[in-house]
Amino acid sequence: MTKAEYLSRLGKALEGRVDDLDDILAEYGEHFARKLADGYSEDEVTARLESPEILASQFADEGGKPPTQRSHRVLAILGLCLLSPLVLVFVASLAVFVAFAGCSALAFLALGICLMTGLDPSSLIPAMPYAGSLLLGLASLALALLAGLGTLYSGLFLGQLWKAYFRWARNRVFASARPPLPLNPQLGAATRRKLRTAILVALAVMGFSFVAGFAVMAVKAGSPGFWHVWHWFA
Amino acid sequence: MNVQYKKGVLELCVLALLDEGDRYGYDVSDYLSKQVDISDGTVYPILRKLKKDGLLSTYLSEESGGPPRKYYSITEAGRAEFLRAREEWLSFASTIEGILRGEKQA
Numbered sequence: 001m002t003k004a005e006y007l008s009r010l011g012k013a014l015e016g017r018v019d020d021l022d023d024i025l026a027e028y029g030e031h032f033a034r035k036l037a038d039g040y041s042e043d044e045v046t047a048r049l050e051s052p053e054i055l056a057s058q059f060a061d062e063g064g065k066p067p068t069q070r071s072h073r074v075l076a077i078l079g080l081c082l083l084s085p086l087v088l089v090f091v092a093s094l095a096v097f098v099a100f101a102g103c104s105a106l107a108f109l110a111l112g113i114c115l116m117t118g119l120d121p122s123s124l125i126p127a128m129p130y131a132g133s134l135l136l137g138l139a140s141l142a143l144a145l146l147a148g149l150g151t152l153y154s155g156l157f158l159g160q161l162w163k164a165y166f167r168w169a170r171n172r173v174f175a176s177a178r179p180p181l182p183l184n185p186q187l188g189a190a191t192r193r194k195l196r197t198a199i200l201v202a203l204a205v206m207g208f209s210f211v212a213g214f215a216v217m218a219v220k221a222g223s224p225g226f227w228h229v230w231h232w233f234a
Numbered sequence: 235m236n237v238q239y240k241k242g243v244l245e246l247c248v249l250a251l252l253d254e255g256d257r258y259g260y261d262v263s264d265y266l267s268k269q270v271d272i273s274d275g276t277v278y279p280i281l282r283k284l285k286k287d288g289l290l291s292t293y294l295s296e297e298s299g300g301p302p303r304k305y306y307s308i309t310e311a312g313r314a315e316f317l318r319a320r321e322e323w324l325s326f327a328s329t330i331e332g333i334l335r336g337e338k339q340a
Contacts, residue, residue, distance in 0.1 A: 034264070048273060050276060
């Protein structure tokens, strides 16, 4: 078991049974810190400790206090119920945004594939030289990637927000507070770097191929307003 | 060894240790778990109980280049309880020892 797992299980087992949870966890945090500094692994340290649940019962036997007063709890639950419609509306609108981003990612993906392969199943794509269509297709695929990443990130954000709200809500109801959760998704440094690289590459590809596609078509049509020349919107 | 039994004795050991001078939690725990056969971490509930009973007090002390540590210190009530419990234990232990060695009391 790792240090984090051990401390979280201990915290959970002590919840509502003691009034100085943070002090107790700090003491065991210190214990880990010292043992780790002496060269023990986290597994070794936890193996030498009693199980969190047994330790918790030892603390609770000694001057534990009963869980929060019922009236307090009822009040907190009532407040949370009043708040919940607002929270639900907020979460639902965020979810709509995530869904919208996901649909646009799919749409751009389909458009990109059609442009690049020359397929046009619903005859919606106007005629254009293949070089231009290839470049615009590439731009569309890059845009699809951006929208996909946007969907992914906003989905993670929504999930994290929801979890953080739940933690906050349960801290209102239960006696011993657990630390609040951060609002933004907790990605590792490596993931964040990869995400940033992917976004930058996609932006660069999209910008380049859109401008190049536009230029190619302007040259082929002999006019910057090539859509007039080819009667696209006539 | 039986846990409840050991716990009573450990309280006495903690008091004895802190009667010699202040120590921080890990120090007490480490010392005792090296001397007595107990799991690591058993000492912290005992320290907390003794503090709740008013036999110990705590204070934070800054260490060079680290977060402040919680030191435990024996109170007057703790010292009185320690002296009483020590006498009780020593006389109890010597009686038991006598019985175990087969020495007949008059």
